Ligand SMILES: Nc1ncnc2c1ncn2[C@@H]1O[C@H](COP(=O)(O)OP(=O)(O)OP(=O)(O)O)[C@@H](O)[C@H]1O
């Protein structure tokens with residue numbers, strides 16, 4: 001049971017990453033791989049601040065803003081200096097590797113003996129349960145610690161998702177969605193599309209970094225290599241979400257992305273249980289995304305009509 | 310209202326593909342006038358509209374709009390003064406956004422966009438009203454993605470969007486060319502209605518000689534990046550379809566003459 005809850009928790013934490021990837025890849029059609037670096041950036045900023053005794057919510061928020069800054073750099077490289085989106089992301093991601101090392105001062109910062117969001121929510125959970133260490137959920141023995149961490153993360157994800165849903169329906173947010181959809185139109189309506197892209201990629205990387213900040217607190221350390229392959233992971237979640245709920249409605253796609261992330265984590269956990277070597281994980285993930293990208297094309301070629309309907 | 314002064318634009322300058330799309334174009338539009346532009350393919354009609362809209366900056370000359378020199382303004386800044394409908398019915402709206410979201414984007418053309426709620430009750434009420442007047446049954450489908458509509462419907466909505474906030478200048482680039490005849494008539498009727506209602510200063514490119522003869526109060530003809538004819542007032546009103554066709558024939562013959570002359574010279578001297 002503890003394993004299942006842990007899987008859910010990590011799935012939820014990584015759903016923030018997936019939401020970030022959704023914004024850059026889907027809303028802006030901007031293949032941004034800064035995320036590999038900014039998830040580590042969020043983790044390293046939060047971890048370094050936590051070790052210095054900063055309050056966990058504040059440290060996580062600092063991670064978010066650091067990620068926004070990284071995203072703004074990528075966006076600026078692309079819009080201002082006309083560098084191809086992929087290359088802009090690679091440049092910033094590469095630079096972030098050194099920056100992350102500088103922030104942490106070493107390649108790994110352990111968080112085992114500091115107050116984090118995890119220890120805080122465990123504390124609150126224990127208080128609510130008046131000291132009980134476990135409770136019974138439909139016949140399962142559930143640890144109060146695990147449940148309260150999951151509760152806190154769920155709450156954070158719901159809040160972020162709600163904020164995003166609201167934001168993308170404000171005047172500014174709608175202009176952003178339209179920028180990815182039809183640049184010609186949005187310029188003709190008086191929007192500076194370059195600013196929109198910079199801001200959008202910033203928000204995307206802010207979410208990714210927030211995800212990294214939470215992940216570091218959950219697993220108890222920040223590591224300079226923890227971001228490798230994370231974009232592909234996020235993309236896999238987005239694709240699963242789209243398969244689950246379609247792409248028609250903003251609210252649905254946002255929640256689909258979260259569900260996709262949790263489901264993907266679940267699938268991975270099952271595969272690992274069945275004996276998949278953790279070393280092969282990234283290979284399998286990449287293979288999965290590859291298939292998800294080409295299968296629709298293949299179907300369209302084979303049955304052009306049914307794919308249109 | 311609009312003053313285009315000695316504007317030139319060359320694409321791929323200095324390469325074998327060099328195209329001199331505009332050569333010293335002068336055009337003065339009085340407020341409230343509706344100017345039709347005709348001309349052969351590649352004569353620079355779209356380029357002129359793009360130059361005014363700021364899609365690119367011109368090489369020479371200057372452009373004044375509503376009393377301001379906009380020659381160096383970027384496209385998104387000029388959009389505060391300009392409403393635009395493109396030839397491609399899919400260019401003017403954002404397919405994955407709903408009808409009402411598209412309209413609400415247009416309702417803030419040139420204004421600041423902050424965290425205000427995009428779909429205010431009063432705005433949606435006006436949308437239902439105006440979209441209802443299109444008689445396309447779209448007023449009950451405001452929450453549908455605009456990408457699910459037909460080209461004619463999208464073009465009618467794009468026109469509504471372009472004129473939602475009364476623009477200083479309305480630019481129409483063959484906005485009915487891609488539509489079936491029935492939708493084209495509908496969009497033209499709508500164009501006449503809004504232009505008359507809001508007294509819009511309008512610059513409209515068309516390939517339809519019928520539209521050219523029946524619409525607007527002034528007509529200019531372009532050829533090879535220059536304005537070669539300018540009919541206004543009574544002269545424009547007297548213009549008939551046949552006159553226009555005759556003018557085109559003239560241009561065509563002059564063109565052939567040019568070419569045969571060039572060929573003759575080439576044969577003689579090269
Ligand atoms: N962005 C551009 N880049 C390169 N060449 C261009 C560009 N825009 C226009 N041209 C060239 O300028 C010339 C005039 O084109 P323009 O589109 O203005 O013609 P047009 O009068 O609108 O013709 P049509 O009736 O076919 O629409 C053409 O030779 C075209 O190839």
Ligand SMILES: [Mg+2]
Pocket residue numbers: 354355356
């Ligand atoms: Mg044209």
